[in-house]
Amino acid sequence: MAEIEKKLFLQVCDIKKSYGHVEALRGVDLDVYTREILAIVGDNGAGKSTLIKTLAGVIAPDGGKIIVEGQAYDKLNPRQALDLGISTVYQDLSLVNCRDIATNIFLGREPVKYKLFVDKKKMVQEAVALFEQLNINIPSIHAQVGQLSGGQRQGVAVARAIKFGGKLLVFDEPTAAMGVQETEAALSLISSLGKQGYAVIIISHNLHQVFSLAQRICVIRQGRVVDTVATADVTPNQVVSLITGAAQVPA
Amino acid sequence: MEEKTLKHFISKYYSQLLLTAVLLILGIVLSCKTPYFLTWANCYNILDQTSIDIILALGMVFVISSAGIDLSIGSTMAFSGIIMAFAMKAGIPVWGSLALGLPIGILMGACIGLLVSGLNLNPLVITLGFMSIGRGMALILTKSSPIFGFPNAFKFLGSGHIGPINFPILMALILVILSCALLNVTKWGYYALALGGNDEAVRRAGISVWKYRTSIYIFCGLMAAIAGMITIARLNCADPLAGWMVETDAIAAVVLGGASLSGGKGSILGTILACLVLGTLDNGLILLAIPSYYQKLLCGIIIILALVSTELRSRKEPKSVG
Numbered sequence: 049m050a051e052i053e054k055k056l057f058l059q060v061c062d063i064k065k066s067y068g069h070v071e072a073l074r075g076v077d078l079d080v081y082t083r084e085i086l087a088i089v090g091d092n093g094a095g096k097s098t099l100i101k102t103l104a105g106v107i108a109p110d111g112g113k114i115i116v117e118g119q120a121y122d123k124l125n126p127r128q129a130l131d132l133g134i135s136t137v138y139q140d141l142s143l144v145n146c147r148d149i150a151t152n153i154f155l156g157r158e159p160v161k162y163k164l165f166v167d168k169k170k171m172v173q174e175a176v177a178l179f180e181q182l183n184i185n186i187p188s189i190h191a192q193v194g195q196l197s198g199g200q201r202q203g204v205a206v207a208r209a210i211k212f213g214g215k216l217l218v219f220d221e222p223t224a225a226m227g228v229q230e231t232e233a234a235l236s237l238i239s240s241l242g243k244q245g246y247a248v249i250i251i252s253h254n255l256h257q258v259f260s261l262a263q264r265i266c267v268i269r270q271g272r273v274v275d276t277v278a279t280a281d282v283t284p285n286q287v288v289s290l291i292t293g294a295a296q297v298p299a
Numbered sequence: 300m301e302e303k304t305l306k307h308f309i310s311k312y313y314s315q316l317l318l319t320a321v322l323l324i325l326g327i328v329l330s331c332k333t334p335y336f337l338t339w340a341n342c343y344n345i346l347d348q349t350s351i352d353i354i355l356a357l358g359m360v361f362v363i364s365s366a367g368i369d370l371s372i373g374s375t376m377a378f379s380g381i382i383m384a385f386a387m388k389a390g391i392p393v394w395g396s397l398a399l400g401l402p403i404g405i406l407m408g409a410c411i412g413l414l415v416s417g418l419n420l421n422p423l424v425i426t427l428g429f430m431s432i433g434r435g436m437a438l439i440l441t442k443s444s445p446i447f448g449f450p451n452a453f454k455f456l457g458s459g460h461i462g463p464i465n466f467p468i469l470m471a472l473i474l475v476i477l478s479c480a481l482l483n484v485t486k487w488g489y490y491a492l493a494l495g496g497n498d499e500a501v502r503r504a505g506i507s508v509w510k511y512r513t514s515i516y517i518f519c520g521l522m523a524a525i526a527g528m529i530t531i532a533r534l535n536c537a538d539p540l541a542g543w544m545v546e547t548d549a550i551a552a553v554v555l556g557g558a559s560l561s562g563g564k565g566s567i568l569g570t571i572l573a574c575l576v577l578g579t580l581d582n583g584l585i586l587l588a589i590p591s592y593y594q595k596l597l598c599g600i601i602i603i604l605a606l607v608s609t610e611l612r613s614r615k616e617p618k619s620v621g
Binding site: 104106125126127129130131136138142143144145146147151155156157158160164165166168 | 480484485486489492493495496497499500501502503504505506507562563564
């Protein structure tokens with residue numbers, strides 16, 4: 049815990065979001081630091097995905113503030129969030145299946161030549177280099193994303209987030225569809241991102257993963273943050289109790 | 300980098316290759332049956348007749364690629380044509396009349412695009428509504444009687460010659476090249492296809508979905524207005540019933556050309572080939588003196604056969620969920 053250089057990147061203050069009568073988030077507070085991996089855990093429907101979608105600007109919260117590097121926002125739009133340096137790997141991946149891998153990696157950020165034409169050659173070259181660097185196996189850079197396996201598609205989504213990394217990388221169940229080897233590779237990648245100075249948020253159901261990766265764990269239950277604990281201070285059983293609501297650990 | 304095998308090539312360009320084969324077979328059969336078929340005069344005639352269908356289909360390629368549909372292009376054709384005709388009858392010069400008529404297409408497209416993307420409404424229903432609105436406006440303004448007689452400068456746009464070809468063929472050629480570039484090598488084309496594939500992914504990538512969707516319908520509307528201009532210039536007559544049911548031909552050509560109605564796929568080359576196949580078929584049946592009732596029947600059968608073949612093929616390809 050001797051991370052002196054780590055500094056506050058983003059603060060979530062009292063974020064609320066309802067869908068009709070269902071309150072998905074009932075006032076969530078969260079601090080996110082650079083050089084740290086923060087895990088968000090909670091049962092299905094606890095509000096984890098809704099929370100990170102407000103950070104990504106995909107969902108507009110009903111109330112509360114998002115403070116990024118000292119600047120407060122009521123809500124973000126996807127463009128703003130990306131420009132502020134928040135990259136997200138969504139649970140549903142958000143890939144365009146009928147387009148090829150390079151096109152997906154550069155979606156919305158295509159390099160252009162002569163101010164008009166998409167530079168496909170450059171996209172393909174950079175995408176190939178990126179996959180080599182990240183050690184992600186794909187059959188061909190020209191393959192349509194829809195033809196890839198679940199794990200490979202997650203690899204594409206993770207590669208895209210890292211390529212345009214910014215400052216905060218958010219992973220929503222990044223290894224859910226991956227095989228053993230792919231999971232191992234993805235986790236060591238995420239772990240190295242924290243050391244490189246990125247702020248990282250990871251959502252996972254796998255407590256083993258959470259304990260091996262994260263420095264802090266934020267537990268959400270029924271749209272509220274039940275507790276945020278340092279990984280070193282708790283046991284997996286205590287976290288399970290927090291998730292299910294069986295017990296409270298004194299803060 | 301993977302090697303491009305023949306199999307890969309065939310599966311990628313299946314629709315285009317199939318249409319080329321059909322076009323060749325049609326050509327061979329027709330030139331055996333009638334010596335007139337393969338003359339320049341007849342080929343020119345086919346190109347001339349097909350040019351309007353091609354222009355309409357070009358707009359439709361982008362709409363269908365983005366998982367939309369536009370049923371209003373026929374009435375946009377008539378509506379914008381009527382406005383041009385009125386303007387010229389009121390003594391406004393030809394360029395001024397075009398400047399009044401062509402924006403009708405842009406306006407119709409903008410209204411459709413904003414309703415479809417802004418309020419997230421079903422394009423089938425919205426454009427069905429605009430199909431009636433456009434036709435209704437054309438009929439109200441003309442009291443349902445056609446307007447005849449335009450200046451020669453305007454008639455040039457329908458039948459004027461530029462070297463060996465006429466203005467409509469040249470216009471179609473220019474728009475084909477433009478559309479090819481737009482669809483394949485610009486962000487606009489990339490986003491049209493991406494919108495058809497997964498519009499939520501496009502939104503999350505920070506791209507303004509409504510802007511791109513609206514501009515796609517505007518492009519389609521403008522193509523319809525250009526087609527309307529050529530039609531009334533060619534006939535020297537602005538008919539409020541012009542372009543009746545042309546949307547079905549345009550949609551058929553785009554889908555035959557390899558696009559998917561669920562979006563994410565579209566080909567300019569395939570669409571042009573499909574227009575030429577349909578045009579050649581019409582022409583050949585006339586040359587063979589087969590009654591026009593049979594033409595409709597045969598066209599329908601060919602469209603269904605081509606679609607079934609393409610669809611069954613695409614089902615064999617690996618697909619994924621989510």
